[in-house]
Amino acid sequence: MFQKLIKKIKEALQKMIAYRDVTEVVSEYDDSISNKMQDAISRWNSIYQDNSPWLTNKVHSLQLGKSICQTMAMMVLSEMESQIDGKTERAKTLNEQYQEHLVEKLADNVEFGMALGSLIMKPYISGNEIYIDFCKQGDYLPIAYDDDGNITDVAFQDSFTVGKTTYTRIERQTFTGNSVIIEEKAFKSNNDDLGTEIPLTSVPRWASHSEEPVVIEDVKKPLFGVYKVPLANNIDYNSPLGISIFAPAEKLIQKADEQFSRLDWEYQGGELAIDVAESALIHSTSYFGKDEVDFARMGEHAERLYRGLDTVNEDTYHVFNPTLRDANYQSGLEKYLMRIEDNIGLARGSLSEVSSEARTATEIRILKQRTYITVKAHQKALEKALIDCVDAMNVLATLYDENENHEEVQLIIEWKDSVLTDTNEELNQKLQLVDAGILSKAELRSWWNGETLEIAQEKIDEIGNGLEDIFTGAIDMNIGDE
Numbered sequence: 001m002f003q004k005l006i007k008k009i010k011e012a013l014q015k016m017i018a019y020r021d022v023t024e025v026v027s028e029y030d031d032s033i034s035n036k037m038q039d040a041i042s043r044w045n046s047i048y049q050d051n052s053p054w055l056t057n058k059v060h061s062l063q064l065g066k067s068i069c070q071t072m073a074m075m076v077l078s079e080m081e082s083q084i085d086g087k088t089e090r091a092k093t094l095n096e097q098y099q100e101h102l103v104e105k106l107a108d109n110v111e112f113g114m115a116l117g118s119l120i121m122k123p124y125i126s127g128n129e130i131y132i133d134f135c136k137q138g139d140y141l142p143i144a145y146d147d148d149g150n151i152t153d154v155a156f157q158d159s160f161t162v163g164k165t166t167y168t169r170i171e172r173q174t175f176t177g178n179s180v181i182i183e184e185k186a187f188k189s190n191n192d193d194l195g196t197e198i199p200l201t202s203v204p205r206w207a208s209h210s211e212e213p214v215v216i217e218d219v220k221k222p223l224f225g226v227y228k229v230p231l232a233n234n235i236d237y238n239s240p241l242g243i244s245i246f247a248p249a250e251k252l253i254q255k256a257d258e259q260f261s262r263l264d265w266e267y268q269g270g271e272l273a274i275d276v277a278e279s280a281l282i283h284s285t286s287y288f289g290k291d292e293v294d295f296a297r298m299g300e301h302a303e304r305l306y307r308g309l310d311t312v313n314e315d316t317y318h319v320f321n322p323t324l325r326d327a328n329y330q331s332g333l334e335k336y337l338m339r340i341e342d343n344i345g346l347a348r349g350s351l352s353e354v355s356s357e358a359r360t361a362t363e364i365r366i367l368k369q370r371t372y373i374t375v376k377a378h379q380k381a382l383e384k385a386l387i388d389c390v391d392a393m394n395v396l397a398t399l400y401d402e403n404e405n406h407e408e409v410q411l412i413i414e415w416k417d418s419v420l421t422d423t424n425e426e427l428n429q430k431l432q433l434v435d436a437g438i439l440s441k442a443e444l445r446s447w448w449n450g451e452t453l454e455i456a457q458e459k460i461d462e463i464g465n466g467l468e469d470i471f472t473g474a475i476d477m478n479i480g481d482e
Contacts, residue, residue: 012170044244048115073111079416109134117242121389122224225389230377249343256336263329345374
């Protein structure tokens with residue numbers, strides 16, 4: 001699948017010679033994604049979509065590819081709070097669009113990025129708003145990188161099908177150091193090929209796009225953010241591309257699926273059955289005049305329970321009820337799952353069953369430390385991508401609003417660490433900060449109840465006034481008694 005996509009993008013790039021010589025272009029992107037990486041991306045996609053190459057009618061799936069990515073994405077994002085800071089109308093508008101078009105769609109797309117190795121978040125203008133195009137690794141072709149491994153030249157693909165005709169748009173973005181050059185071409189085809197070039201204006205959804213290369217001056221970096229899985233690429237040492245979070249455990253995932261299938265077969269093969277002489281079963285004449293066993297007249301589950309034998313035996317029937325060996329198979333499966341957790345940086349019990357052994361608080365913290373380190377690495381990689389994406393949004397907002405001058409905006413991101421710190425421990429820490437005068441009671445209440453700081457302060461004032469009224473009433477009663 002990805003091989004065909006890469007071929008289409010390369011074919012389109014050869015037509016984009018408006019600002020570069022075609023021989024120079026071809027030499028740059030020809031080896032940007034090696035065959036090893038293309039094969040690996042296709043394989044990761046199959047595993048994530050529960051279509052692993054080792055699955056057969058005898059080997060079934062535990063859906064570990066999806067489960068691993070979903071678990072990791074949840075841990076990374078579950079407590080993320082972020083907003084574009086600023087009091088100007090520009091900042092407020094950008095924050096609204098950031099929350100609606102990026103944050104609300106982030107969980108699913110980060111999960112995709114984790115499965116395939118990386119994710120590009122590319123903002124674009126539609127109408128009067130800024131939207132985000134989430135591009136999974138394999139849906140774009142990196143052409144050039146800087147010395148730090150950051151993408152500086154890349155081609156994106158956008159396609160849709162109407163009837164038997166497929167429309168494809170290839171967009172190339174090149175960062176030159178102080179400017180970004182954007183060039184687009186559109187094509188249509190009635191087969192898997194790229195097809196013939198057509199004007200962008202002939203497709204309504206692309207009609208507003210420029211037929212000529214667009215140059216955006218005075219920019220400090222490319223107009224997108226790249227989240228890359230923070231793992232060393234052991235598929236292709238020379239490739240700066242990311243690898244799937246479950247790439248280090250691919251073979252173990254296969255072993256786990258095979259072991260699960262053995263366990264499943266043990267349950268199926270060990271089902272209760274009764275071997276019965278064929279003559280003892282109830283027979284009826286079928287529609288075709290054949291004498292057949294009438295399981296319907298023998299009760300519910302009869303076809304599954306009774307097995308006719310064409311033999312003569314002293315016994316009319318024999319009960320088949322073997323002892324299951326499921327404990328051994330289950331134990332083996334758990335060992336594979338724990339090895340997978342070790343390889344992908346998750347604590348024991350994230351995929352496997354939580355151990356029933358009693359553990360001290362220190363032992364539990366040590367087990368959680370592995371997950372904590374892994375999650376923090378992903379959060380750091382994602383934070384950089386989000387900041388770059390917001391900076392790109394701000395550049396586009398300035399470009400398309402002639403009445404606005406460029407102004408700096410800041411993305412504020414707060415990551416929680418409850419993976420390592422439980423709620424009670426964090427409450428005790430905050431209480432100590434209140435006692436030390438570092439944290440206010442209103443800030444503590446706001447955190448605990450999820451209230452705004454203003455509402456928390458109002459509630460505290462109400463409690464204080466109520467106690468003051470009680471105290472005053474008690475004094476008045478004492479005076480009256482005297």
